[in-house]
Amino acid sequence: MRAVAFKEVGGPEVLRxxxxxxxxxxxxxVLVRVAYAGVNYGEVQHRLGDFGAPDGETxxxxxxxxxxxxxxxxxxAPAVGAEVAAYLPDRGGYAEYVSAPASFVFPLGDLGLDLRTAGAAPLVLTTAYGVLAGAGRIAAGDTVLVHAAAGGVGSAAAQLARSLGAAAVYGTVSTGEKAEYARRFGYDEVFLRDGFADAVREATAxxxxDxxxxxxxGATRLESFExxxxFGRVVVYGEAGGHPxxxxPVLPVWKNNRVLAGYNIGDLSRRDPEALRRHTLAALGRVASGAVRIDITAEYDLADAAEAQRLLEAGRNIGKAVLRVRG
Ligand SMILES: NC(=O)c1ccc[n+]([C@@H]2O[C@H](COP(=O)([O-])OP(=O)(O)OC[C@H]3O[C@@H](n4cnc5c(N)ncnc54)[C@H](OP(=O)(O)O)[C@@H]3O)[C@@H](O)[C@H]2O)c1
Known part of the structure; x- marks a missing residue:
C-alpha cells in the first residue's frame, strides 16, 4: 500500500x-481502507520527535x-463495507490502510457525515469535547476563552462550548486575518494574543x-491566570508555542479556588476508553445535528502530506486540512 512515512526526525522533508x-x-x-486523513499539529510534533525517535519507517x-x-x-461490528470515522491512538493514518481499535471506530450510518468531513473529525472533535466537558467541567452559563481560536481544535471547541451552554465564548489568535476568520465560529469576541488578559477582563466587566x-x-499560559x-479552570492540552x-506561581490558583487541569487524548484512550468513546459520540452527534461545523480549508493528495504539515508547523493554518487518500 502507499503510505507517507519518516525514518528520522526532522523538517517536513523527512516525510516520503x-x-x-x-x-x-x-x-x-478493524481494518479500514482510508478515504481521508485529517492533518493535525500532533502529527507535526510526532515527526519533530517530541514523542520519541521513530523505530524504522513510521x-x-x-x-x-x-x-x-x-x-x-x-x-x-461495524460491518465490512460500512463507512466509518476512526481515532488512531497508535497513529498510521497517512496510508491507504490502517488498523484501528474497534472501540474508536464510529459508523457514519445515521450521522449523515460525508467521508471528507468525517476524516477531519474524530481527533479534533473528541479533544475539544474532552477538554471542555471532561477536564474543563464546563457548566451552563460559563464563560470560555479558547486560545488558537482559528485552528482545528479551537474552531470546534468554540461551537461545542456554545452547544454545551456557554454564556460567552472568547478566542485569541496571532493575527488579524485569523481573528477575522475565527469570528464565523460564533465567538463573542476574538482578541489578538498580545495583551489578551486586559481585553478579556474588559469584556467580562x-x-x-470560568x-x-x-x-x-509559555507566556500565554501564565497570562491566562490573569x-x-x-473557581475558574485552565486546561492545558498542548504546547504549540514550543516553550520549555x-x-x-501557585498562589493565584490557591487563593482564588482555581484549577489547573490537563488533557491528553492518548492517555485517556488507554486509561478510560469508554469516556473517550462517549466524548466522540456526543461531539459527532452535534456535527450531525448541525450545531458544530468542521471547516475544511485545504485538501492535499496523500503524497503532498509534507506540504500540509509545513503550513501547520509555521502556524499559518486556519480551520482544518485533510489528505485525500482515496476519493
Ligand atoms: N492533548 C491532546 O490530547 C491534544 C489532542 C489534539 C490536539 N492537541 C493540541 O491542540 C492544539 C491544536 O491542534 P490542531 O491540530 O487543531 O492545530 P491548530 O490549532 O490548527 O494549529 C496550531 C495553532 O497553534 C498556534 N500556535 C501558537 N504558537 C505556535 C507556534 N510556535 N507554532 C505553530 N503554531 C503555533 C497557531 O495559532 P495562532 O496563530 O492563533 O497562534 C496555530 O494555528 C495543538 O497544540 C495540539 O498539540 C492536543
Missing amino acids: LVELAEPEPGPGE VTGLEVSGTVVALGAGVT GRGV LVLDPVG ALAP DLSL
Missing part, C-alpha cells in the same frame, strides 16, 4: 511516499475516515472567564 505491507487487523481491531496520522474491509478476532483552553503554553475568574516547561 513509500510502499509498505498492508496491515492485518489484530484482535479487537507512519503518523491520528484520524481517518474510510470503509471497513476486515475485522480482527473478537470484533463483530473585570470578572474574567474556563480557559490552552494548547499554546484572565481567569475565581514553565513554572507557574
